[in-house]
Amino acid sequence: MNVYQGKSVFGGIAIGRISIYKKGEQQVKRTKITDASAEIKRYEEAKQTAIEQLQGLYDKAVKEVGEANAAIFEIHQMMLEDDDYQDSVKNIIETQQVNAEYAVAITGDNFASMFAAMDDDYMRERSADVKDISERLISVLAGKNKEKVNTDEPVIIVADDLAPSETVQLDKDKILAFVTVHGSTNSHTAILAKTMNIPALIGTDMMLNDEIDGAMAVVDGFNGKFYINPDEETLSEMQKKLDEEIEKKKLLQTLKGRENITLDGQKIMLYANIGNIKDIALVRQNDAGGIGLFRSEFIYLESEDYPSENDQFNIYKTAAEMMAGKRVIIRTLDIGADKQADYFNLGHEENPAMGLRAIRICLTRPEIFKTQLRALFRASAYGKIAIMYPMIISVDEVRKIKEIVEEVKKELDEQNLEYGEVEQGIMIETPAAVIMSDELAKEVDFFSIGTNDLTQYTLAIDRQNPSLDDFYDSHHPAILRMIKMVVDNAHKEGKWVGICGELGADTTLTKEFLAMGVDELSVSPGRILPLRKIILETDVEKYRKGLEC
Ligand code: PEP
Numbered sequence: 001m002n003v004y005q006g007k008s009v010f011g012g013i014a015i016g017r018i019s020i021y022k023k024g025e026q027q028v029k030r031t032k033i034t035d036a037s038a039e040i041k042r043y044e045e046a047k048q049t050a051i052e053q054l055q056g057l058y059d060k061a062v063k064e065v066g067e068a069n070a071a072i073f074e075i076h077q078m079m080l081e082d083d084d085y086q087d088s089v090k091n092i093i094e095t096q097q098v099n100a101e102y103a104v105a106i107t108g109d110n111f112a113s114m115f116a117a118m119d120d121d122y123m124r125e126r127s128a129d130v131k132d133i134s135e136r137l138i139s140v141l142a143g144k145n146k147e148k149v150n151t152d153e154p155v156i157i158v159a160d161d162l163a164p165s166e167t168v169q170l171d172k173d174k175i176l177a178f179v180t181v182h183g184s185t186n187s188h189t190a191i192l193a194k195t196m197n198i199p200a201l202i203g204t205d206m207m208l209n210d211e212i213d214g215a216m217a218v219v220d221g222f223n224g225k226f227y228i229n230p231d232e233e234t235l236s237e238m239q240k241k242l243d244e245e246i247e248k249k250k251l252l253q254t255l256k257g258r259e260n261i262t263l264d265g266q267k268i269m270l271y272a273n274i275g276n277i278k279d280i281a282l283v284r285q286n287d288a289g290g291i292g293l294f295r296s297e298f299i300y301l302e303s304e305d306y307p308s309e310n311d312q313f314n315i316y317k318t319a320a321e322m323m324a325g326k327r328v329i330i331r332t333l334d335i336g337a338d339k340q341a342d343y344f345n346l347g348h349e350e351n352p353a354m355g356l357r358a359i360r361i362c363l364t365r366p367e368i369f370k371t372q373l374r375a376l377f378r379a380s381a382y383g384k385i386a387i388m389y390p391m392i393i394s395v396d397e398v399r400k401i402k403e404i405v406e407e408v409k410k411e412l413d414e415q416n417l418e419y420g421e422v423e424q425g426i427m428i429e430t431p432a433a434v435i436m437s438d439e440l441a442k443e444v445d446f447f448s449i450g451t452n453d454l455t456q457y458t459l460a461i462d463r464q465n466p467s468l469d470d471f472y473d474s475h476h477p478a479i480l481r482m483i484k485m486v487v488d489n490a491h492k493e494g495k496w497v498g499i500c501g502e503l504g505a506d507t508t509l510t511k512e513f514l515a516m517g518v519d520e521l522s523v524s525p526g527r528i529l530p531l532r533k534i535i536l537e538t539d540v541e542k543y544r545k546g547l548e549c
């Protein structure tokens with residue numbers, strides 16, 4: 001038996017045979033041509049075919065993994081249309097009088113290295129996408145289809161790395177797990193694997209060789225272990241774990257439609273966090289009671305200029321309508337710090353996490369804020385829209401926001417534009433807001449605790465810096481005490497409190513949150529049913545008395 005360690009991107013156990021996935025190896029030769037315009041035409045036609053193939057993959061992925069995760073194939077289509085990329089290919093064909101395959105291969109390599117050298121993690125990961133589209137173009141030019149796994153027995157796919165288009169082309173009924181030697185946690189492949197509910201390991205410290213093709217193996221997505229030719233003891237231990245997993249998954253499905261209520265009758269709302277209206281399909285599939293955090297800044301990040309009132313109105317209206325009367329809490333733009341949009345021209349800051357961000361931008365540039373508020377209020381005529389303000393530190397800020405909101409409502413009245421009742425809440429994500437929560441509770445309809453930022457500001461630990469992981473204690477008693485304090489202060493004023501930071505999805509704390517009286521947990525859609533299970537099995541009173549852990 002050989003045991004290797006990888007990094008798990010999705011839990012679960014898989015037992016089966018290995019199938020080594022090899023990319024269709026593309027040997028690109030440099031050939032001299034005589035008619036550059038005919039070669040450019042050949043390239044244009046190949047590009048068109050590649051775009052059609054990607055559209056097919058997009059349609060397939062939408063059905064299997066939802067729109068949000070299929071989006072990568074739209075991105076690939078856009079990359080193929082990118083002017084710089086196209087100019088480079090055509091330029092090489094014309095100036096060097098060479099074949100299109102070669103021009104694409106050179107362009108692909110150059111662009112991939114350019115992305116790989118960028119500081120930003122997201123941009124670095126795009127390097128694999130450029131390689132992927134270039135390989136696709138070369139395959140089309142060579143008259144080949146991209147290779148597919150062809151197997152009858154479900155297998156564990158082992159690969160050096162898998163491009164998103166390769167992952168989605170695989171017949172998912174025949175795949176038990178993915179194990180790759182390379183890959184990064186934030187890559188689209190990792191995200192797709194998670195959504196496909198397949199155990200997946202990346203960065204596995206193994207050598208790929210043909211000898212292991214067809215060998216029996218076990219993937220333990222809980223601890224990142226990959227066993228090749230497992231001994232009997234390991235196999236039976238893993239089989240037991242797998243049986244338990246299958247039972248758990250079946251059970252979770254039966255929880256759809258159930259109320260989130262504890263054994264002793266305490267109710268809690270389970271909502272979903274989203275960044276795009278495309279995620280609403282997943283919200284509904286996982287039976288969320290509403291949307292607890294719609295990170296509206298993604299609308300700004302995806303735009304090249306300030307999104308107009310109407311563009312925003314259409315997005316918020318769609319969300320309200322799709323959620324059909326369920327609460328949709330939209331957070332006003334949280335731009336700044338790690339989320340930068342160039343057109344805001346925010347300038348360089350020494351300490352961006354503590355800089356001009358979120359509500360501070362809205363209060364200093366009220367015209368941007370008002371556009372968003374107008375869109376939100378107008379959308380409230382179509383469903384249950386609630387608004388939440390990020391990064392609040394004082395009562396004064398909330399009062400200023402309220403003044404601006406009143407101006408917006410007055411304008412809408414004057415223009416005879418309809419709007420509904422809109423609940424307004426704030427995020428509690430700064431220590432100042434925690435301390436002031438007794439007074440803030442008098443001013444707002446609800447609180448939502450942003451534990452991601454609250455932890456960073458309380459522990460003075462940059463949430464973006466992986467080298468501080470050992471110091472980052474998300475269960476730090478200071479954080480837990482703060483949550484309790486906020487809940488008590490809100491309840492004194494008859495207001496409800498949720499948690500929309502990552503801690504809300506931490507199942508080891510669910511009982512503690514119930515005992516504290518937290519009213520809502522807003523988590524990524526896939527975490528709803530596991531949380532519901534715990535809630536249904538908890539007796540909060542017994543837990544409080546220490547009779548249950
Ligand atoms: C938070 O800070 O916990 C939060 C939910 O907001 P974001 O992660 O978008 O900063």
Ligand code: MG
Pocket residue numbers: 390429450452453
């Ligand atoms: Mg935050």
